[in-house]
Amino acid sequence: MALPLEKYLRVGKLPHIWCPGCGHGIVTQAIIRAIDESGIDAEKTVVVSGIGCSSRAPGYMNFDTLHTTHGRAIPFATGIKMANPELDVVVITGDGDAAAIGGNHLIHAARRNIGLTVICFNNNIYGMTSGQYSPLTPTGSYASTAPYGMIERPFDLCELVKGAGGSFVARSTAYHTRHLTNVIKDALKYDGFSFVDALSQCPTYFGRRNKLRTPLDMLNWMKDHAVPGASWDKMTPEEKEGKFPIGVLVNKPSKELTKVYDELLAKTAEGGRG
Amino acid sequence: MSDSPFEIAVNRKWCKKCGLCIAFCPKDVLESDGEGGPVVKAPSQCIGCLLCEMHCPDFAIIVRRRAEQ
Numbered sequence: 034m035a036l037p038l039e040k041y042l043r044v045g046k047l048p049h050i051w052c053p054g055c056g057h058g059i060v061t062q063a064i065i066r067a068i069d070e071s072g073i074d075a076e077k078t079v080v081v082s083g084i085g086c087s088s089r090a091p092g093y094m095n096f097d098t099l100h101t102t103h104g105r106a107i108p109f110a111t112g113i114k115m116a117n118p119e120l121d122v123v124v125i126t127g128d129g130d131a132a133a134i135g136g137n138h139l140i141h142a143a144r145r146n147i148g149l150t151v152i153c154f155n156n157n158i159y160g161m162t163s164g165q166y167s168p169l170t171p172t173g174s175y176a177s178t179a180p181y182g183m184i185e186r187p188f189d190l191c192e193l194v195k196g197a198g199g200s201f202v203a204r205s206t207a208y209h210t211r212h213l214t215n216v217i218k219d220a221l222k223y224d225g226f227s228f229v230d231a232l233s234q235c236p237t238y239f240g241r242r243n244k245l246r247t248p249l250d251m252l253n254w255m256k257d258h259a260v261p262g263a264s265w266d267k268m269t270p271e272e273k274e275g276k277f278p279i280g281v282l283v284n285k286p287s288k289e290l291t292k293v294y295d296e297l298l299a300k301t302a303e304g305g306r307g
Numbered sequence: 308m309s310d311s312p313f314e315i316a317v318n319r320k321w322c323k324k325c326g327l328c329i330a331f332c333p334k335d336v337l338e339s340d341g342e343g344g345p346v347v348k349a350p351s352q353c354i355g356c357l358l359c360e361m362h363c364p365d366f367a368i369i370v371r372r373r374a375e376q
């Protein structure tokens with residue numbers, strides 16, 4: 034069945050503001066397709082974002098949506114989930130939004146295991162503000178603030194979230210659209226904090242500066258450097274050089290925070306001390 | 308050869324002519340309008356893989372089964 038765009042998109046707001054060939058529309062489509070296929074109740078789904086080109090996505094999505102301040106989508110979403118645990122709360126963020134200004138919120142949400150699905154539109158750059166490097170800009174890549182090439186090391190967002198206690202961590206790309214949709218479905222299903230590193234392309238401020246002249250070149254780069262998680266585990270450090278794993282990388286049960294909190298409330302209501 | 312059971316609709320108001328749909332079609336169903344936007348050149352060849360639809364950043368190309376209309 035064709036994706037019912039009119040159901041999930043605010044069609045009156047389209048065409049969107051993104052540049053031609055920007056990956057953010059591809060990832061947004063994967064999210065609405067994942068919501069559609071997983072059959073979750075759109076009426077009980079809230080989409081929250083921070084600031085950035087990526088964070089404009091909820092403006093086009095026909096759900097209850099909240100466009101917050103730079104880096105703070107996760108705190109707003111945490112409040113929504115704590116107040117209304119029955120809601121499915123999806124956070125859309127960028128690599129700058131999630132890993133630079135909002136980095137602390139990201140690790141603490143993972144540590145707490147609050148039931149949010151966080152999807153990072155990771156284009157390795159600050160797109161909206163015209164191409165400053167982000168904590169995800171690969172070493173040696175060019176950015177407006179790295180005219181001689183990035184001298185720092187980037188984060189691996191999946192490893193960061195895993196290290197902070199994240200019990201559902203996945204990665205996919207705008208090239209692997211079917212795979213991306215499936216990992217988002219798994220993330221939505223997960224009962225607890227789930228994180229998806231969704232590689233997206235910014236042809237305007239990353240591609241052009243980094244010898245990836247077209248959006249297609251950028252998608253083909255993703256195809257050539259992504260390795261399915263199962264094969265990744267068997268590779269030597271030399272073979273892994275410059276590549277990255279995709280798939281569901283961590284998925285283990287862990288009690289979700291609002292459930293722990295409800296249990297505490299029940300205990301205290303009985304007169305106990307929790 | 309019988310016609311494809313699929314039908315492709317392009318929304319030209321939303322399309323930003325990035326050309327990804329044309330590049331991803333494995334059956335050369337689409338060709339460029341000269342500026343990167345798609346023209347449905349060989350509709351009977353469509354196998355309904357959705358690669359054009361899913362790689363469209365603009366929500367501007369939709370593949371439907373004919374019976375679905």
Ligand SMILES: Cc1ncc(C[n+]2csc(CCOP(=O)(O)OP(=O)(O)O)c2C)c(N)n1
Pocket residue numbers: 084085086087088103126127128129130131154156158159160161162167235
């Ligand atoms: C408090 C604050 N600091 C800085 C900014 C400027 N600013 C807006 S978007 C952005 C970075 C966005 O990058 P990212 O999150 O990667 O999103 P993208 O545009 O790449 O999708 C910055 C620094 C801001 N809006 N608010």
Ligand code: SF4
Pocket residue numbers: 050051052054055056057086087156160161234235236237238
């Ligand atoms: S600046 Fe980059 S991230 Fe922003 S809309 Fe353009 S291509 Fe997309």
Ligand SMILES: [Mg+2]
Pocket residue numbers: 085127128129154155156157158159160167
């Ligand atoms: Mg970015």
